[in-house]
Amino acid sequence: MNHILTYMTFIPIFGMLVVLSLPSKAHNLIRWTAAGITVPPLLMAIWLFVNFDRAEAGFQYVEHYRWIPSFNIEYFVGVDGISITMLLLTALLSFLCMFASFGIEKAVKGYFAMFLLLDGAMTGVFVALDFFLFYIFWELMLLPMYFLIGIWGGPRREYAAIKFFLYTLAGSVLMLLAMLVFYFSAPVHTFDMTKLMALHGAVPYAHVLWIALFIGFAIKIPAFPFHTWLPDAHVEAPTAISVILAGILLKMGTYGILRINFGILPQPTADLSYYFLGALGTFNIVYGALCAMAQTDLKKLVAYSSISHMGYVMLGMASFTPQGIQGAVLQMFNHGTVTAMLFLLVGVIYDRAHHRDIDGFGGLASIMPVYTGVTGLAFFAAMGLPGLSAFISEVLVLLGAWQKYPGLTVISASAVVLTAGYLLWTLQRMFLGKANEKYLTLPEIGARELFTLAPLAVIVVILGFYPHAVLDLMSASLNNLNALVLAQRIALQ
């Protein structure tokens, strides 16, 4: 198991080649092959979850090879408490989304090939410890995503796909420049992130670089004012791709900030992110919730709720308290599971009614009781109801933030009312009241659909009672990172 991270990254990428070599008419063969290819990474993720050394703050399962020696570029992967949760989430959601994609009928081979490439690239982003390698995987995600939204998406797919592509590329080229400045400021030129971290931010124009990197990552989160690609991309993307977008791609923004902005540039982080990051997070929470409230398209509502929920992550990170930062990463994980459920549920109803207009339903509770039950669970989880996972992470974030910014915390906590407002109102409009005549014959949620939702629901419930299952994984690394930034802050004062 020394090469477990390499296997997890490259099994899907080689799987893509396998899928491409299958006959394009054999749809079921392609579907099951693609789904089968995501099983080994999932099993490895479970193995990692069991065997991960929770006391170790540094990187584990490290692999280190020379790649381009003349430029000191290395193949360097490893996992620590910050990335392990994201790695688990990636493996789980990729596996489930394969099954959620079985309904795709157009160019099936291309779809699953692209999906597997995306899967491999996402895993690569979370395990890469060489900045160059990180950048390659980061960009490698764009191509399959562009095609997945652009070919298999909704009516405005072309616009949404290119908008996503242009926004993300604009962010990542800024990262490219920052990466090169890092490279040349190391005494022995290197892209090795652990060595770059050892520089303790001794790079020229560190604050400018921090902002450049932050913009790159903020586009991915997406933080106001770089968020406008998200509703378009989400609404147009096919269900499984929306799940991947919201569940994993958004987390890369906050992961990047933790790994690179916090890790490599602790000094500018201490200078710039006090208030700025927290205030931005709070603004996102309120702004996302207000926008969500105004939506009539269910998918758009979930998209805006993502913006709102990612605000908690930013607020938690900005607090620089152990609770806040752990709450932030836990929220990344919980949002990944909860929002995945929400998008899958949107997909279920869309496949039946062929529209997503919230006001166009009514009384679904009597027509599809099981579906209503699962949706209720997901909605309550998104609302942060005690006993479900998101409650723990939001409370941790607010607890952490309270110690530093009481004002922002009060605003953020009050926004929970807005969240409850739009979710309950949606529940009422769609599921309660008089049943819509048109939809009396809608079939109940199917076994395959339930299969994609059930593991997520179980995780949501378990983590509501026993968050330590995930918190233990990350606390050592996160406390270390937090101490690193705090040391700069204390030095400043």
Next chain:
Amino acid sequence: MTAGSLQSLGYILPELILIVTVLAVFIADLVSRNQDRGGELALAGVAVALFALSRLVGTADGWLFGKMVVHDPFALFFKLIFSLAALAAIWMSLDSKEITTNRGEYYGLLVSSTLGMYFMASSSNLLMAYLSLEFVSLTSYVLTGYLRHDRRSGEAALKYLIYGGVASGAMIYGMSWIFGLTGSMDFAQINAVLTQANPNKLALFIAVVLTLTGFGYKIAAVPFHMWVPDVYTGAPIPVAAFLSVGSKAAGFALLMRFFYPALSQLGASGTWRILPGVDWPQLVLVLSMVTMTLGNLTALSQRNVKRLLAYSSIAHAGYMLMGFVVLSNEGLRAMMFYMVVYYLMNIGAFLVVMIVANATGREDIDGYRGLAWRGGAAPAVALAIFLFSLTGLPPLAGFVGKFYLFAAVVRQQFYFLALVGVINSVISLYYYARIVRTMFLDFPEGGEAPVSVGIHSGALMWSLCAATIVLGIYWAPIINLADRSLQFFTG
């Protein structure tokens, strides 16, 4: 080493082979009824020349023919690119539906043009530089106007000729000033004189700017780029591909040899110092930024794929110039590496354009609608790979090329230039992706001709595609080759 005339012949064996090839092609054209013979002979001749080139690797550097021509690894590297470009162009021409009449002459001219490029890369004397540049230009004019009954082709050739005449006139006037100031046409001698004497700065400035006109015209840099869109649109597609890579590379070879060993001095740790007098890096810095920005912005609104690729080729001249202005060996090495990847992706893109034009007769973007869904999945995928590589997305070779350019720029702390460069990359994504969108995201409306790939074109297309991907993942051999080849012989 200074070789005598007779001894020099051994070092220009590849050139001699090309001359023999040209003659053989012309004779075969007269003797044989089968016009395809010319193409096959040309292909074989260039391949043999390429082999002869490889035998010259590692031989002693030196002056040939009374310091007119220089034999060094730098020249060999560029000759390698010209040969590959010629091979690809001839290979494409064999499948082209445009090249139908007078094929013997056509292949002869193509090989002659390659010969001229060989000398451009190895000339070490202003006179030789001028002669070889004119030789390449003249053959290119004829190749551009090759489609005699096509008005666009004729118009393109005439425009090319007129712009070329003006540019080379300005250049030779500038060269005469340099001769007047230094008393020599020999690059090494010019360098020696400028290092010691302190010439009139204004005069030297005028001379350098005028000389730059001729080189800038060859590499298609703004403001000497006006001929490019018309020529690429009007010329037969294999010729446009050949010019966009071969001619540009030849221009860069001459530009690098004149401005670096002749007008600068190699300092410590691989950085160069300009000689007192003209601050040409500042000038070229502005040209570089304007070239890439103008090329990319104009490409945004193009409807013809060849014209779009023409503007993209202008933009790429701007990218490559980034490596030129930073005065470091890293910059030059990045340019040389970029030349190789540019060869792969640009020839590849033109090749797919030719495949589509052969099948449908169309060169406008609308002709690509739903290409992937009407039997043309292979060329569509290949073109997408080439275009994303031109954009500079990993894991494709174009990204690595740009990465080295940006690395050289950031290393020398030209941060603003780097920023302009990356913003341009984002802009370029929009128009490259527009073609990809038309091929994949739009669906055929019915009535479009199906597209199939011939075995020749297919083989070349997949080889270029494979190379674009492989070099994007493991490029150490090529960057090492560029590193080893970055040696100017200066006596």
